[in-house]
Amino acid sequence: MIDTAFQQPDEQAVADRFVKDGFVTAPADDRVGLDRIQRRAAELAADYLRLPHSNEPQELLETIHSRVSPDDLNGLRMHVITGLNAEPWLRPTYFRLARSTIETIVGNELCMQRRVNLSIQLPADDSSLLATHSDVWSGDSPFEVVVWVPLVDVFRTKSMYLLPPSVNGEMQDRMASLRSAEELYKTIKPHLVWCEMPYGHVMVFNQTLMHGNRVNEEKGTRWSMNCRFKSIMSPYADKRFGEFFEPISLRPATRIGMQYKLPGGFHG
Amino acid sequence: MAERAGHRGYIGARPLNGSRTPQHVQNIVIRDYARRKNLQYLLSAVEHVMPGSYMILEDLLDELPRLRGIVCYSIFMLPPDENRRREIYDRVLREGCDLHAAVEEIAITSKDDIRAVEDVLLVNKYATILS
Numbered sequence: 001m002i003d004t005a006f007q008q009p010d011e012q013a014v015a016d017r018f019v020k021d022g023f024v025t026a027p028a029d030d031r032v033g034l035d036r037i038q039r040r041a042a043e044l045a046a047d048y049l050r051l052p053h054s055n056e057p058q059e060l061l062e063t064i065h066s067r068v069s070p071d072d073l074n075g076l077r078m079h080v081i082t083g084l085n086a087e088p089w090l091r092p093t094y095f096r097l098a099r100s101t102i103e104t105i106v107g108n109e110l111c112m113q114r115r116v117n118l119s120i121q122l123p124a125d126d127s128s129l130l131a132t133h134s135d136v137w138s139g140d141s142p143f144e145v146v147v148w149v150p151l152v153d154v155f156r157t158k159s160m161y162l163l164p165p166s167v168n169g170e171m172q173d174r175m176a177s178l179r180s181a182e183e184l185y186k187t188i189k190p191h192l193v194w195c196e197m198p199y200g201h202v203m204v205f206n207q208t209l210m211h212g213n214r215v216n217e218e219k220g221t222r223w224s225m226n227c228r229f230k231s232i233m234s235p236y237a238d239k240r241f242g243e244f245f246e247p248i249s250l251r252p253a254t255r256i257g258m259q260y261k262l263p264g265g266f267h268g
Numbered sequence: 269m270a271e272r273a274g275h276r277g278y279i280g281a282r283p284l285n286g287s288r289t290p291q292h293v294q295n296i297v298i299r300d301y302a303r304r305k306n307l308q309y310l311l312s313a314v315e316h317v318m319p320g321s322y323m324i325l326e327d328l329l330d331e332l333p334r335l336r337g338i339v340c341y342s343i344f345m346l347p348p349d350e351n352r353r354r355e356i357y358d359r360v361l362r363e364g365c366d367l368h369a370a371v372e373e374i375a376i377t378s379k380d381d382i383r384a385v386e387d388v389l390l391v392n393k394y395a396t397i398l399s
Contacts, residue, residue: 074310074311127273128311131324131327136317137281137316137317137318137321138281138291138314138315138316138317139281139291139314139317175323176321178323179323179326180323180326180327180330181323181324181326181327182327182330184323237281237317238281238288238290238291238317239291240290243290243292244290244292
């Protein structure tokens with residue numbers, strides 16, 4: 001037996017958990033950065049609703065259902081996410097929230113989705129639900145992971161669900177005999193895990209597993225952001241390099257390798 | 269009866285007629301079509317990449333009682349089987365909705381419109397395209 005492993009024990013533990021459970025949650029690597037994102041989201045929401053900026057951003061976000069109707073929700077969502085994506089610091093900060101986990105699970109030569117997404121689930125609102133799906137089914141590469149960041153505490157139906165790897169394959173095999181995603185949800189429901197975490201934590205999950213959300217039956221509004229990361233050189237699917245992903249950490253050895261040409265001119 | 273929402277977009281991840289269009293471009297085309305036709309666009313659903321799967325379309329059909337209609341990116345996203353397509357047209361009209369295709373700029377708002385749409389699909393099936 002060798003006494004020195006290639007991976008640190010804590011890295012190996014994270015990797016093992018990701019493979020076994022399909023997700024890993026951890027405190028944000030950059031808590032100040034997370035608070036900055038949360039504060040800016042609350043400011044943009046307040047601007048849209050013509051409210052003064054709040055010193056309690058989480059309180060404003062969690063109670064936004066008392067100030068916006070489901071009909072106006074997409075307008076609010078678009079205003080906030082467009083404003084956030086316009087901030088040049090957003091994507092580097094978002095990456096830094098989960099950098100250590102991403103690098104453990106994906107690698108350290110990465111590309112990142114060009115636009116970070118935002119979901120808002122008002123209590124009892126069924127107008128903006130994400131049916132059971134795997135991102136791969138709609139054109140993502142199975143080599144991607146999703147970094148999912150709640151801007152409020154999330155638990156039970158105020159969070160998202162994930163089907164554990166231990167049953168995902170078996171359920172996928174049944175899929176072709178089912179008519180709709182709702183039927184699929186009913187089939188997998190007994191096996192689902194709800195991903196619970198307080199504000200301040202982030203989650204990296206395996207988007208090849210079935211996941212989605214249901215009507216938020218809790219008291220507060222859910223705000224969560226998501227963004228995809230993958231190893232630059234791993235295979236792409238319909239979400240292509242350039243139009244959907246852009247590099248964030250191309251290393252010198254790779255740059256050199258891509259430009260290298262063997263000596264030519266031989267005629268022997 | 270509760271007020272119905274607008275028109276749900278329907279985009280895909282499979283190539284159509286051998287061509288691939290990025291999903292965000294499909295959404296731009298639908299959004300533009302909806303704006304010009306004065307339809308209220310609702311966030312698109314994305315059909316599965318697996319060949320032959322129409323599970324997302326079935327979900328949209330289930331949602332029809334709460335919608336005014338569906339805007340497909342292209343009419344060629346509909347199932348290749350004519351009987352299955354006709355079931356879809358019937359269901360859309362029975363629910364008091366309509367079905368649009370943004371690229372082809374055609375719509376089924378009544379039974380009278382079905383033939384024109386089917387003509388497009390049939391001609392495409394039999395006519396060749398010079399390369």
